Amino acid sequence: MPTTADGGIRSRGAPGIGRYTALVKLDRINHVETVYKIALVVVLLVVIFSLGQALFFMMTDKDEGKRTVWALTRRIGLSLVLIGMVILGIWMGWLHPHDVGQ
Numbered sequence: 001m002p003t004t005a006d007g008g009i010r011s012r013g014a015p016g017i018g019r020y021t022a023l024v025k026l027d028r029i030n031h032v033e034t035v036y037k038i039a040l041v042v043v044l045l046v047v048i049f050s051l052g053q054a055l056f057f058m059m060t061d062k063d064e065g066k067r068t069v070w071a072l073t074r075r076i077g078l079s080l081v082l083i084g085m086v087i088l089g090i091w092m093g094w095l096h097p098h099d100v101g102q
Contacts, residue, residue: 033094035060040089050075 054071061067088096 036085036089036094040082040085043078043085047075047078047082050078 052070054068054075057065057067057071086095090097
């Protein structure tokens with residue numbers, strides 16, 4: 001794999017066409033953005049699972065069980081964490097919100 005003097009990876013391009021060779025940099029920020037987005041999706045899935053768990057407990061528990069209340073409390077807490085993560089991601093520049101028409 002051809003590399004440059006500063007450690008970047010140089011793509012070869014199509015041979016014989018005369019296209020310029022693009023310099024591909026392995027940037028840590030891109031990795032942080034990817035991991036952050038995966039973490040957001042995981043937290044969102046846990047929130048949805050907790051909501052389903054609360055529904056299941058509500059339908060099956062006939063006595064005065066606290067499982068439904070605890071599942072909904074966890075869902076609210078995780079939703080607040082998710083909103084905080086989205087705000088932090090936008091503030092740090094890892095998430096890029098856009099208008100509907102763009």
